[in-house]
Amino acid sequence: MNYVGLAGRDLLRNPLRLSLTILAGAVGVTAFIFLRTVIDIFYYGAQAAQVDRLITRNKVSITEPLPLSYYARIAALPGVTAVTHQEWFGGTLGETQKDFFPNFSIDSNTFLDVFPEYTTTPAELSSFRSDPCGALVGEKLSRRFGWKPGDRVTLKGQIYPGDWTFNVRGIYTGTRPGADTTALVFGYRCLNESELLPENRKDQVGIYAVRVDDPSRSAEVAAAIDRMFDNSPYPTKTESEKSFQLGFVAMSSAILTAVRVVSNVILLIILLVIGNTLAMAVRERTRDIATLRAMGFRPRTVVLLVLAESSVIGLAAAALGVAAAPSLVNGFAKLIASQFGQIPDNVMRGRTLVVSALAAVLVSLLAAIGPAWRALRLPVAEGLRRVA
Amino acid sequence: MSLEAVPALPPMVRLEGVSKTYRRGTVEVPVLEAVNLTIDTGAFEAFMGPSGSGKSTLLNLISGLDRPTTGVVEVAGRNLAELNDRELSDWRAAHVGFVFQLYNLIPVLTAAENVELPLLLTPLSRAERRRHVAAALELVGLSHRVGHRPPQMSGGEQQRVAIARAIVTDPDLIIADEPTGDLDRKAAEAVLDLFGVLHRDLHKTLVMVTHDPHAAERAGRVHHLEKGVLQ
Numbered sequence: 001m002n003y004v005g006l007a008g009r010d011l012l013r014n015p016l017r018l019s020l021t022i023l024a025g026a027v028g029v030t031a032f033i034f035l036r037t038v039i040d041i042f043y044y045g046a047q048a049a050q051v052d053r054l055i056t057r058n059k060v061s062i063t064e065p066l067p068l069s070y071y072a073r074i075a076a077l078p079g080v081t082a083v084t085h086q087e088w089f090g091g092t093l094g095e096t097q098k099d100f101f102p103n104f105s106i107d108s109n110t111f112l113d114v115f116p117e118y119t120t121t122p123a124e125l126s127s128f129r130s131d132p133c134g135a136l137v138g139e140k141l142s143r144r145f146g147w148k149p150g151d152r153v154t155l156k157g158q159i160y161p162g163d164w165t166f167n168v169r170g171i172y173t174g175t176r177p178g179a180d181t182t183a184l185v186f187g188y189r190c191l192n193e194s195e196l197l198p199e200n201r202k203d204q205v206g207i208y209a210v211r212v213d214d215p216s217r218s219a220e221v222a223a224a225i226d227r228m229f230d231n232s233p234y235p236t237k238t239e240s241e242k243s244f245q246l247g248f249v250a251m252s253s254a255i256l257t258a259v260r261v262v263s264n265v266i267l268l269i270i271l272l273v274i275g276n277t278l279a280m281a282v283r284e285r286t287r288d289i290a291t292l293r294a295m296g297f298r299p300r301t302v303v304l305l306v307l308a309e310s311s312v313i314g315l316a317a318a319a320l321g322v323a324a325a326p327s328l329v330n331g332f333a334k335l336i337a338s339q340f341g342q343i344p345d346n347v348m349r350g351r352t353l354v355v356s357a358l359a360a361v362l363v364s365l366l367a368a369i370g371p372a373w374r375a376l377r378l379p380v381a382e383g384l385r386r387v388a
Numbered sequence: 389m390s391l392e393a394v395p396a397l398p399p400m401v402r403l404e405g406v407s408k409t410y411r412r413g414t415v416e417v418p419v420l421e422a423v424n425l426t427i428d429t430g431a432f433e434a435f436m437g438p439s440g441s442g443k444s445t446l447l448n449l450i451s452g453l454d455r456p457t458t459g460v461v462e463v464a465g466r467n468l469a470e471l472n473d474r475e476l477s478d479w480r481a482a483h484v485g486f487v488f489q490l491y492n493l494i495p496v497l498t499a500a501e502n503v504e505l506p507l508l509l510t511p512l513s514r515a516e517r518r519r520h521v522a523a524a525l526e527l528v529g530l531s532h533r534v535g536h537r538p539p540q541m542s543g544g545e546q547q548r549v550a551i552a553r554a555i556v557t558d559p560d561l562i563i564a565d566e567p568t569g570d571l572d573r574k575a576a577e578a579v580l581d582l583f584g585v586l587h588r589d590l591h592k593t594l595v596m597v598t599h600d601p602h603a604a605e606r607a608g609r610v611h612h613l614e615k616g617v618l619q
Contacts, residue, residue, distance in 0.1 A: 001497070001501045001504050001505075001508070002508065002514075003508065005501075006497075006505075006508075009494075009496040009497055009501075010496065012496065013495075013496050287490075287492060288492070288494050291486075291488070291492040291494070292505070293477070294451070294453055294480065294486050295480065295481060295486065295505060295506045295509070295553075296477050296478060296479075296480040296481020296482070296484075296506065296509050297477065297481075297509065298474055298477045298478075299473065299474075299477070300474075380453045380454075381444075381445075381448040381453045381454045384453075384488065384492065385444075
């Protein structure tokens with residue numbers, strides 16, 4: 001026998017209590033990973049943002065349009081290599097949001113120059129560009145609804161009233177992680193030249209996406225764009241793509257704060273559960289601990305035995321929690337993928353798992369401080385008289 | 389060639405003016421008062437007295453589990469007041485073996501593992517520890533019980549395992565607090581016989597607290613305590 005064996009035997013004194021404690025810890029770890037991943041999902045768009053892209057929107061609000069005429073003026077600025085525009089269409093398959101997916105109108109000639117992370121075959125791209133109401137469907141979306149080139153998709157416009165029918169001309173795919181393939185995009189001409197669009201809404205776009213030649217000059221180019229339209233009826237606000245995405249996240253800041261608080265409360269609950277178990281275990285073993293101390297075991301050794309038990313509980317809870325998390329988290333991600341769009345197949349980040357596991361072990365060690373202190377300060381003579 | 393006098397061994401235990409007072413809230417409760425005592429090396433001495441007379445407190449002071457309020461406690465040549473808590477732990481591991489009334493065995497460990505516990509504090513190898521454990525268990529007649537856990541053994545057997553644990557490190561002093569208090573007559577006799585072996589054959593110094601006159605009879609000297617005063 002050695003110290004490890006002694007700690008192990010102590011740990012297994014009450015197998016039911018040990019199992020329940022580890023299980024409670026594991027549930028906590030899984031819940032912690034789940035909530036942290038929910039937060040990550042909110043930030044996923046910002047993480048996928050490219051450093052050489054700027055977004056120009058109406059300075060008043062994202063919901064206010066910009067004139068189409070800005071396109072040429074922005075494209076002519078020094079440092080700008082490509083410009084495109086897009087409009088949030090917000091159409092639905094039926095009357096409800098049940099089968100929601102993101103859909104935009106885009107400038108079919110320039111979109112892929114600014115967003116090279118999307119690609120399609122040359123034949124499908126050519127077909128898409130030649131059809132005013134042609135649409136490209138993301139790979140995941142095509143799988144979700146079984147759409148293929150040649151199909152016709154009718155969306156009910158919410159922002160642009162009426163029934164809008166698009167011809168699926170191709171399937172686009174992503175060339176790097178984070179590329180959203182859950183959307184449908186269609187040519188701007190279909191929207192702008194439609195009889196359904198009132199005259200006063202024609203030649204307007206939602207945002208401009210601008211690609212710069214040198215990311216270190218992004219701020220300079222952004223300032224130049226905004227300066228150019230400063231005194232116009234449609235002043236602009238230009239920012240990095242990441243900042244633009246974080247602006248969306250900021251709209252949900254209250255929810256994110258609540259999720260963060262709950263995730264930290266879960267850590268506190270793990271701490272209390274493990275702390276309670278260890279406190280009971282140490283209290284029940286008061287006489288045994290006193291006996292060890294009488295035999296000459298140093299207080300530090302007894303403390304290390306308690307910490308070892310706590311670490312094992314923390315590690316076991318972390319291992320179980322981490323093992324259980326993927327199915328729960330990925331299942332949830334699939335469920336909400338239609339609302340968030342840009343969620344990868346394996347949404348859980350390795351960093352989240354490592355941080356969660358470390359947090360569980362750290363919390364279990366913190367939980368041991370009280371019981372270990374009690375063992376450390378135990379008056380030996382008094383402990384020897386204690387009847388378990 | 390000249391004959392020289394063999395120097396007498398120093399006493400194993402020397403208490404000089406030892407008092408112990410506990411504080412219960414604002415009230416100070418004197419438990420031991422001005423105890424002067426010497427126990428020779430190799431002696432077997434017993435302490436008797438009614439409950440609350442200070443017997444166990446005296447044992448705790450002699451074994452370094454507690455510190456006196458006043459006075460000097462010198463054991464195995466060391467003034468225990470000079471040792472800090474860590475040094476006192478090391479000193480106990482090297483010099484003192486304990487036998488308790490309720491055996492105080494760790495219930496989840498086997499007899500052999502319980503006996504091995506004090507050896508974890510020594511630099512002995514695993515194989516050497518096993519040899520010592522086997523020898524100690526053989527001495528107490530429990531070689532056949534090495535793999536049994538305390539709940540699987542009788543009270544007498546558990547106390548013999550506790551004695552094996554107390555002697556496995558070959559300590560100078562064995563402290564026994566009511567070692568027969570929880571045993572029937574037959575088991576108690578077996579334990580006292582073992583104490584006799586430790587005293588006579590292994591020349592251990594035994595200090596025992598007991599309520600049992602039969603047990604006290606086995607000791608070479610019996611001290612009586614009354615209200616914290618050594619009679």
